[in-house]
Amino acid sequence: MRPNQPVLAVESLRTHFDTRAGVLKAVDDVSFQVAPGQVLGLVGESGSGKTVTGFSIIGLVDPPGRVAGGKVLFKGEDLVGASEERLRGLRGDRVAMIFQDPMMTLNPVLRVDTQMIEAIQAHDPKVDRKAALIRARDALGRVGIPSPDERLKAYPHQFSGGMRQRVAIAIALLNKPDLIIADEPTTALDVTIQGQILYEVQKLCRETGAALIWITHDLSVVAGLADAVCVMYAGRIVESGSVDDVLDRPMHPYTAGLIGSVPSRNRRGSKLAQIPGMTPSLLNLPQGCAFRTRCSHAQPGCAVEPPITQPVPGRTLRCFHPVGLAHAHA
């Protein structure tokens, strides 16, 4: 791999679900890149397509869903159309995924050590059981699980929610992946436990240099964790850029609205800048810009689909009438 080559480059990815009511475009022309050691926040509300984007990258979309177009270049190799065998080889090895509910990744009837050894030996049968066990124990220790030797012998139900998520993260890290996709891993956790997990993840990314895609609905978590952010709305990335740029100077009215919706210290007691209306059904999107029916900047011209533009180097935007810089701090 050449230096500076992105670990992952997604190009015009489209994932469609063929339903009886029509074709649902869950992911519609999504492009982004992640560099080694970079943390990318993928932010959106429910139904914006952020999870399906994550699933599409490692080929986990089940029928009636299908990847209808675009490329997923993982270190230069296109994963769209790659054989199931090749994908299986990558998953859990070079690319790891952490899910919102750790019980999804853990088998409830197997001890943690069995599952961890299996994950190592599945990708490298030459490793013997003893060496695998040592690696498993070290991985548990690294995610901050006390007395890992004893905890290896436990079943998933004997762990608390936060500890279970740590085990899931430890399993994801076992084979030193180049890319980790984390889908809302702290949403179900309490504040102090979320803080612990964020701390471990920050530390691990620094140490291992893995690229991380952090899928979440919570802008504050992205602010504290990520380098770059992509904001999704109705299957499209409406705005992307570095965290500082996007959160301090949002250009898309949707991003600006989302930021205004977050209760924060300096706006105490005043009304929140709410976005009117609700997320439209993906089967029945407005023509052109999907946000225009809720947008205060909308003009008749927005009925034409806005192209992806690069208003500033390093940022992308899909909007004809971006929020001016003067409004950014209003």
Added chain:
Amino acid sequence: MLEPMIQLANVSRRFAKRLDVAARIANWFGAGLKDEIVHAVDRVDLEVRQGEVVGLVGESGCGKSTLGRIVAGILPPSEGTRAWHGKAIDTLPAAEARQAELKIQMIFQDPFASLNPRLRVTDIVAEAPVAHGIVKGSEREAYVDDLLRRVGLDPSLKRRYPHQFSGGQRARIGIARALAVKPEFMVCDEAVAALDVSIQAQVLNLFMDLRADLGLTYLFISHDLGVVEHLSDRVVIMYLGRFVEIAATEDLFQRPNHPYTQALLRGIPRLDARKQAFEPVQGEIPSPLNPPPGCHFHPRCKHAMERCRVEQPDLKPIAPGHWSACHLNG
């Protein structure tokens, strides 16, 4: 000074898991098993004055929902008294007690589970006020229309069933139902936790409008410090069934006194904090079945001393209107 609107004095609530047959047989042979008792709420005093918004914050299992239910009169306390405008409700004559209970209404977390799926919206909203004689049957349609408009729903949708609405709309239906009996006091138990950020902002704004228009008083239960900070006048922090700190919102967020409050505030991701160094509190929330002796927080507290392990700290005033339960304050 005005009498507090609602006052809890020395309220506790215990839940017991009785021994099953096998355990009782084992006891004949001297196993010495005992009922498992959870102290969900442990000797708590709370006052809410007219027109105030009190935020109740805590992590899962700390007893905040149980306390909310006690305040709303859904759950009787195991010990202690609950007074409405200075009069203990359980000593009032039945008719007066019912009037008092009607003035206290609750809004629930799950907008899906808290509405009867087989009733139309108009019946959900109108059932209670008709039963209590607040409106006549002939006026009920106009009354429902009024309420729906007030919470921002189109009255023409009132013949629909709950499943035909989105999460945010369902939250509004729950609010309309609570408002229908003309309450003065609302207990909101994680009322916005299930909603997307932009919808959450709409509902929070609605709560503030209702407070201004109807002079409502709120007990706002949440795990989300941002939401509580935005909305509340006073904040109560709860940990394992006990109050650890009570203060005016600004005071609490500027000068948190209790080590647990400080840890909570450090642990929350914030929009304006970039590349945050998360410094989590160590350890897990202990099981309420077997809480640590002395101060419940001492196993996770870095200031813990010998005294904390044996003696339970009392809630003591440390500044006007600022109470904290910590031995560090002397």
